[in-house]
Amino acid sequence: MFIDINAWAGMWPGKPNIPSQIKPIQTLLSQYGIEYIFMASLDAPWSGSPHLSNSIIYETEQYDHISPVPVIDPTLPTWPIELDKAGVKIIKLLPNYCCFKLKEADELFEEASLKGIIVMVQVRMEDPRRHHTLARVPDVPIKDIMDVAESYPKLKIILGGVNTPSSFNLIPQLRAKPDIYLDTSQLDGMDSIKMLVEKGLESQLLFGSHAPMFMPAAGIARVLNDLPDEIAMAIMRDNAAKLLNI
Amino acid sequence: MSLASLRNNLQPDGPVLDIHVHPLNCFGTFKPSSPKEDAKILIARAERSGITKMCVFSLYETTPYEPTPEQCQWANNYVLSMRDVEPDKIIPFCYVTPAFPHEAVMEIERCVGNHGMLGIKLWVARRAKDINLDLIMEAAIAYDVPVLQHAWLKSMGNLAGESTPFDVADLARRHPKSKIIMAHLNGVGYRGIEALVNLPNVVVDTSGGDPESGILEVAIKRLGAKRIVYGSDAPIRHFGVMINKILGAEIRKTDKQSILWNNALRILNIDH
Numbered sequence A: 001m002f003i004d005i006n007a008w009a010g011m012w013p014g015k016p017n018i019p020s021q022i023k024p025i026q027t028l029l030s031q032y033g034i035e036y037i038f039m040a041s042l043d044a045p046w047s048g049s050p051h052l053s054n055s056i057i058y059e060t061e062q063y064d065h066i067s068p069v070p071v072i073d074p075t076l077p078t079w080p081i082e083l084d085k086a087g088v089k090i091i092k093l094l095p096n097y098c099c100f101k102l103k104e105a106d107e108l109f110e111e112a113s114l115k116g117i118i119v120m121v122q123v124r125m126e127d128p129r130r131h132h133t134l135a136r137v138p139d140v141p142i143k144d145i146m147d148v149a150e151s152y153p154k155l156k157i158i159l160g161g162v163n164t165p166s167s168f169n170l171i172p173q174l175r176a177k178p179d180i181y182l183d184t185s186q187l188d189g190m191d192s193i194k195m196l197v198e199k200g201l202e203s204q205l206l207f208g209s210h211a212p213m214f215m216p217a218a219g220i221a222r223v224l225n226d227l228p229d230e231i232a233m234a235i236m237r238d239n240a241a242k243l244l245n246i
Numbered sequence B: 001m002s003l004a005s006l007r008n009n010l011q012p013d014g015p016v017l018d019i020h021v022h023p024l025n026c027f028g029t030f031k032p033s034s035p036k037e038d039a040k041i042l043i044a045r046a047e048r049s050g051i052t053k054m055c056v057f058s059l060y061e062t063t064p065y066e067p068t069p070e071q072c073q074w075a076n077n078y079v080l081s082m083r084d085v086e087p088d089k090i091i092p093f094c095y096v097t098p099a100f101p102h103e104a105v106m107e108i109e110r111c112v113g114n115h116g117m118l119g120i121k122l123w124v125a126r127r128a129k130d131i132n133l134d135l136i137m138e139a140a141i142a143y144d145v146p147v148l149q150h151a152w153l154k155s156m157g158n159l160a161g162e163s164t165p166f167d168v169a170d171l172a173r174r175h176p177k178s179k180i181i182m183a184h185l186n187g188v189g190y191r192g193i194e195a196l197v198n199l200p201n202v203v204v205d206t207s208g209g210d211p212e213s214g215i216l217e218v219a220i221k222r223l224g225a226k227r228i229v230y231g232s233d234a235p236i237r238h239f240g241v242m243i244n245k246i247l248g249a250e251i252r253k254t255d256k257q258s259i260l261w262n263n264a265l266r267i268l269n270i271d272h
Helices: A022-030 A055-062 A079-083 A102-115 A142-151 A164-176 A192-204 A216-224 A229-244 B003-009 B035-048 B069-085 B101-114 B131-143 B165-174 B185-195 B215-223 B239-247 B253-268
Strands: A002-009 A034-041 A066-068 A090-093 A118-122 A157-160 A180-183 B017-021 B053-056 B090-095 B119-122 B147-149 B180-182 B202-205
Touching: A002 A022, A002 A055, A002 A229, A022 A034, A022 A055, A034 A055, A055 A066, A079 A102, A090 A102, A102 A118, A102 A142, A118 A142, A142 A157, A142 A164, A164 A180, A164 A192, A180 A192, A192 A216, A192 A229, A216 A229, A216 B003, A216 B239, A229 B003, B017 B035, B017 B239, B017 B253, B035 B053, B035 B069, B035 B239, B053 B069, B069 B090, B069 B101, B090 B101, B101 B131, B119 B131, B131 B147, B131 B165, B165 B180, B165 B185, B165 B202, B185 B202, B185 B215, B239 B253
Parallel strands: A002 A034, A034 A066, A090 A118, A118 A157, A157 A180, B017 B053, B053 B090, B090 B119, B119 B147, B147 B180, B180 B202
Antiparallel strands: none
């Protein structure tokens, strides 16, 4: 019934009691009607080479309705191989964890534009206040992402993990760029998604659970509790289905 | 699975008391014109997510870290006006600052003693280890009401007056007869849970923070389900997201009922 464009599989440091393997994560998500999952490697942000850590998500070939989302580091010479893996519809960039600037990804953006591959930039993995004191990772500056959007007008971009105040600040820019999307995984606060819909962003919101880091029930409730069926289904499924030709 | 049945699964199947709610005039994008309008909007949103009752405390409209006694009085009058709209749904807590302990005790006498408020709220003016809290705690014990103390454990360091869970533990040891609700399970994390293990007079609320997987399960294992109460921190957080931190957890149904309702009733000394 639903499409989740922002799920993960793998281990996250300091969270030993959350599911890490593909099957239990798929089972968890399916309990809440999520039938199609775009899944990235949770090991990748902390890996010396995210490309090596992507191996877990290529195990998704054994499962129906899970698409791998490779994490790519454009400063590693192997990035074109990751980009060309068969069937990849979305790639994910974590410039703050992988320690590169989006300016260093020009060639990658050119290629993704040409191939119609969608680029998701993960702005935040978790609340910065909850980071380990010795492993504090700043959010990706949203201005840097919007500069990419300006430079590559044919590139479709998803902003992953944007929080509510940042999303509200972005409303005018997003309305002017219908090929830029927001995932809902960190849009908390009373009526936050309802307000974004009322500001004209209904077609640019995509459901993302951020599971297994976050609880899927909570992420779904912020959409379903506030919106009528048609709009809720647009965010939970139809917008992603249209964007990803599912 | 239909959309209707899924919507139903995201709702509680029993009553829910939210122990941690702020008026809309403190946080968020709503700008209510009066306490009455504030109460009506807040209650409507709460009911949409299945909340039956809520404890509400104002931090004054500009939310200063160091409020004056007059600002606390204003905040408390605002919440009392909200209660007048729906006395069965809004349970007011009294906001005071330990920076002015004698004025704080007078305000507790006014609000708890005379106006029937059922709890005391402390925020970030002074840490819980500060002896200025002692008079406030003695008043709370005398009135047999809980003290809800904000706490976080921030990677970049807390505010000067912002309590860590270790400060709250110190407070609980100094006042073993008090009832303390430590706010923000997801804000204090695993270290915060450990800080409370041997302190039965402290419960922790689930308000605020992200809907992080696995933490409630750890809290139940280390503290027991009777020492956890549901809270949202609305309107900063979404009622539906926060309640589904409980409904979506891998815990027993009876533990969910305790966290969502029974424990709060016990701490507040009310029967429904």
